[in-house]
Amino acid sequence: MTVTLYPDRSRSPLRLRWRAIVVLFAALLAGVTLHAQITRPKDGESVPFFEVATVKPNNRDVGNSHREQIWWNDSSYRIQNLTLRRIIRVAYGAASDAQLTGGPDPLLDSRWDVNAKIDDNDYSQMQKLPRDDRSRQLQLMLQALLADRFQLKVHIETKTLPLFDLVVAKGGAKLQPSPPDPPAPADSASANPASANRSDQHAAPAPADPPAAQRHQGISVHSDSHKAEMTATEASLDGLINTLANRPEIDGRLVVDKTGLTGKFDWTMHWQPQNMSATVAEGGSKLPVDPEADGPSLFTALKEQLGLELKSEKGPVEIVVVDSADPPSPN
Secondary structure: OEEEEOEOOOOOOOOEOOHHHHHHHHHHOOOOOOEOOOOOOOOOOOOOOOOEEEEEEOOOOOOOOOOOEEEEEOOEEEEEEEEHHHHHHHHHOOOOHHHEEEOOHHHHOOEEEEEEEOOHHHHHHHOOOOHHHHHHHHHHHHHHHHHHHOOOEEEEEEEEEEEEEEEEOOOOOOOEEOOOOOOOOOOHHHHOHHHHHOOOOOOOOOOOOOOOOOOOOEEEEEEOOOOEEEEEEEEOHHHHHHHHHOOHHHOOOEEEEOOOOOOOEEEEEEEOOOOOOOEEEOOEEEOOOOOOOOOOOHHHHHHHHHOEEEEEEEEEEEEEEEEEOOOOOOO
């Protein structure tokens, strides 16, 4: 079954014709567990869009390290040096390369910078939403931008694909729960009035005299051809899943969290990168051995250092199929 998402420009550049298709699609999939469902507008939903945006090719890192960044600061949203393929994945919530197919490879592999601004009224309304809903709104805005500037046309399919289930290994998980945040001083709001009106409604007001060093939150990976290190601070299993899905050792497969673990964790993991496709056997993984390797594979490091294990499985996965895309229109 195919769900087609094309802009209906006769009504609005950002309105989509898909009501009847979605109803049929949902009926056929009743009772089927889909993995990593794609983000798309709800039936009858008005799709948000950026107030203004510029899209420019990135040529600064050609032949170098390809530093990639995405950040959202208040009403500003920026992407630096991502391939169009990766931007489409971000827009549709595709967790792995396996969830994106089709399209002109030279254009999809080209790198771009995006600088966008959210309308002040829209941003104010977004701040009232839960975090996941705010992220979804940004994804829909990015979808609208791609449809408008790159004339991107896609449809969504469901296919049975090989994937990895992330499970707790025998002996239990070795992740360390993150320590709780220290409570804010009782008079912090009055000592620093501006902090009480900050845009992040989920954060505690900043104290008048912040500590000299604050914990960085998130996951960072540093790797070269001989060694790799993953460091996490106050990170969720969702963050680990997304990080693993983008590693070359995973071979583009989707990773599904079956650990049952919740909350925030700290961890550090070291391994020997394997920059080739994995050959997966029933009940485990077999990787070609690098004669220069001086550390465990990613699969072994997960088990020995984090108490987690990747199991090879197959399951229904939603994928984005790129029907067509063109170089972007002028800014």
